Amino acid sequence: MGGYLVISQALNPSVVSFCSSISPHSHLNANSRNARHKNCPPITSAEFSVLLQSCIDAPSFDEGKRLHLQIREAGFERNRDLLPKLIKVYSVCGRIDRARELFDRMPKRNLDVFVWTAIVSGYVKNGMPGEALEFFYEMLKLGVNPDSYTFSALLKASAELGLVSLIVQLHSLTVKYGVGLCLSVANSLVHAYGSFGNVYGARKVFDRMEFRDVVSWSSMIHACSHVENHAESMALFSRMQFDWCLKPNELTVVSLLPGCCFFSSLRKGQAIHAYAIRNGFVSNVIVGSALLTMYSRCGDPDFAYKVFSGMERRNVITWTSMIEGFALNGRFNVALNLFKVMQEQGLKPTYITLVVILSACSHGGFVDDGLEIFETMKETFGIQPGVEHCACVVDMLGRAGRLDDAEKFIERMDIGPSSSVYGSLLGACQVYHNVELGERLAQKLFELEPRNASNYVILSNIYASVGRWDDVGRVRKLMIVKGLFKESGxxxxxxxxxxxxxxxxxxxxxxxxxxxxxxxxxxxxxxxxxxxxxxxxxxxxxxxxxxxxxxxxxxxxxxxxxxxxxxxxxxxxxxxxxxxxxxxxxxxxxxxxxxxxx
Known part of the structure; x- marks a missing residue:
């Protein structure tokens, strides 16, 4: 409240009146406000800027629209300082359509980079990266030079669209326009390269940065974690804390936890959990989900469930993570019961949730339950079965020894079988020594994945399981000719x-x-x-x-x-x-x- 009083004293009474009207305590009657407004000098553009910022910080579409009307009546709608903020107000309120209407009313050649960047960022924030890129191309055609904020937004859009080549092109443009070393741009480049597993590109940018903040380090740690280079992510974490004295944030915590899973390092995971508690990160749903996944993968599903039960907010991702946690630790009955409880709580399973529960049914031997979930998923949950769901069903039937049923299921599939579908059944052929079916499946996999050594190894193992050593030698020689090598355990x-x-x-x-x-x-x-x-x-x-x-x-x-x-x-x-x-x-x-x- 003290901060509000300081601002109020610096502004004229009209601004104070408006601030009162958008505050939580605006119960003054309209007549008294209007009476005061008549005796007050007009609001200046600088004061409108302060009011717009308050609407951005605490998004309110109705108040933003009312303020926009006052700005238009005052003749400031095209003000170069106010226009970007007006666009941002509509963007943060999820009304990019109104931001676009405002933008389209303005003569394009009179708009500066701040306005263009505001609309580009607005589209990115509202999950429309394609439209953001279209505006960027139009901006370049009109000769408007992008700034660091433009590139930061565009790099995020490229990562969301999965356009690796565009990230490289944007990187080149950042150098051309002299903003490549700006902190926000460099951080965005590290994050973008890391999102695609290009640790070399991310590290190249990271090492050239003169100054690094917590976002820089967290993005680099995330890049290493993304490609399972967990030893490096842990080393970066130590350097960040002890060499640069920087305090980790939520992204850092989430990026480090997979390393604890990989090394089965429950002690480190517990230390990170304690850090998250001390800094108030556990209320973050993403951090909570990552923690319960860590405990599950380190073999402690009971403590994972304690984390799950203690979460203030739980979404479908959290429930899915907990169901997977029990399944990973052989608690298949509990996973299936939790799946039912989740639905009773009014949460609708996602595509991934159904993959997780079908996998649990497969490993737990619950064939009837799994088939019922699969056959009713479109009607019950509105989700069309995908190739991952089909692979789970094939694996389920294969593990139960129903190899003929699994093969018939593949033949009836509406979508073309993938390598994961054939691979699931090939593994079952090794368990049940079905050489004939194994040979047919292996041949299809050799066509789909000619460079996947594991398919050749499984076929070799099928032959070995029935003592056909000549065929084992033939497959092994074929691997050598093709330059394929079995992964060492x-x-x-x-x-x-x-x-x-x-x-x-x-x-x-x-x-x-x-x-x-x-x-x-x-x-x-x-x-x-x-x-x-x-x-x-x-x-x-x-x-x-x-x-x-x-x-x-x-x-x-x-x-x-x-x-x-x-x-x-x-x-x-x-x-x-x-x-x-x-x-x-x-x-x-x-x-x-x-x-x-x-």
């Missing part, structure tokens, strides 16, 4: 802020002898607890004893053995892996957990 664990990575049968670690001794001890203990090696998961033509050795030295078991040597008793051990855990390791690790009470 590895597992990692974070202990005391350091990440340790292990490959299968790895002996490169300095403490390998101790690790392998621990493995032998664990093997003896789990065999006594009932472990029988599933040698079918060794897809190599080797002897039976060698198969046992191969299984015992998979990367995840090496990581566990090392962790047991280093992590204090009763402390949970979290291992991350880049590939799926084999069935034998899945069974063995349950027994390791049992015999070590971890």
């Amino acid at each position: 590895c597992s990692w664990v974070e202990i005391k802020d350091k990440v340790y990575v292990f490959g299968a049968h790895d002996r490169t670690h300095s403490e390998s002898d101790k690790i392998y001794e621990m493995l032998e001890e664990l093997s003896d203990r789990i065999v006594k607890a009932g472990y029988v090696p599933s040698k079918k998961y060794v897809l190599l033509d080797v002897g039976e004893d060698d198969k046992k050795k191969f299984l015992c030295t998979h990367s995840e078991r090496l990581a566990i053995a090392f962790s047991l040597l280093k992590v204090p008793p009763a402390v949970p051990i979290r291992i991350a892996k880049n590939l799926r855990v084999c069935g034998d390791c899945h069974d063995a690790i349950k027994l390791i957990s049992k015999v070590t009470c971890r």
Whole structure:
């Protein structure tokens, strides 16, 4: 209220009268206001500017329209300082149509860059990036030179439209017009390049910046996180805090949390959560959703649900994240119940929500529930099934061993099958040793994705599962000829802020002898607890004893053995892996957990 009084004293009584009329306490009767207005001098353009800014800060279409009428009556509608603000008032109120009407009434050649930028920014703010670009082209044709604010808005529009080449062109234009080093432009470039995973382009701009603010660092951290370069995002976060003494914001927090998921670093995630609480970020729905995703992916869905339950506001994205969190941790019944509760709360599932719940039904074996959701989704939720939903259904049928039904479903699909659809069924062919169907699917995948090595590997594994070693060799040779390589499996664990990575049968670690001794001890203990090696998961033509050795030295078991040597008793051990855990390791690790009470 004190700030309002200072402004009031600086303005003439007419302005104070108007300010009173748009304040929350404007219950003075109209006659008294009009009486005072008659005895007051006219409002100046500078004072109108202050009033417009108040309408921008606290958007009100009705008050903005009334103020616009007074400005027109005063003859200031074409004032170069007021016109951009008038356009902005309508834009922030979501009435870009009124802003456009006002703009079209003005002679184009008399408009300066501020007016053009206001309309361009207005279109971007109202989710119409295409129209913003059209105005930019017209602006250039008329010889109006864009400024830093114009480019900042246009870069956001390009990112929203997914136009990578346009970002490069705009970058060149920023250099041409001498605004490339402006903070707002450089920040927008970092964000735009990062949105498309072009970390090199983002880093090039970032490194050339003379001054960086929290937006600069957050955008660069987000760019690294977007391409899963989480180690670099964490390093940037440390530099931002300790070298530049900058305080992270909500975007920084959201960009860092995926790194905690990737490294299964619950402790770091908890530290970031504590920081978010101290700075009041947890009320932000996006931050809340990112936190519950982090807890879910770090194996703690119960605490994720505590975050979910404590959120002041929850939207469909938050509900979807929580449903996915339970599904990721094998709590498929809970995920399905939460999906029903979400609908009872009056929230309508989105396209992504349905992908998540169908995936949960697939992994949980709820075939009937999944098929019912799929078959009624258009009628119940108004969402046309997409290729991702179809892939979930194929995966669901394939996991249940209904390979013929899955193939018939693909043949009946209204949309053309994609690689994800065929790939879902190809994986099931490996589980159920269906060589004939696997060969047909693999051939289709080779045509759709000639450079995807995983399809060749799965076909090779199908042959190996039935002992067709000549065909295994043929597929492997074909991969070599095509220059394709299988992704190497590895597992990692974070202990005391350091990440340790292990490959299968790895002996490169300095403490390998101790690790392998621990493995032998664990093997003896789990065999006594009932472990029988599933040698079918060794897809190599080797002897039976060698198969046992191969299984015992998979990367995840090496990581566990090392962790047991280093992590204090009763402390949970979290291992991350880049590939799926084999069935034998899945069974063995349950027994390791049992015999070590971890």
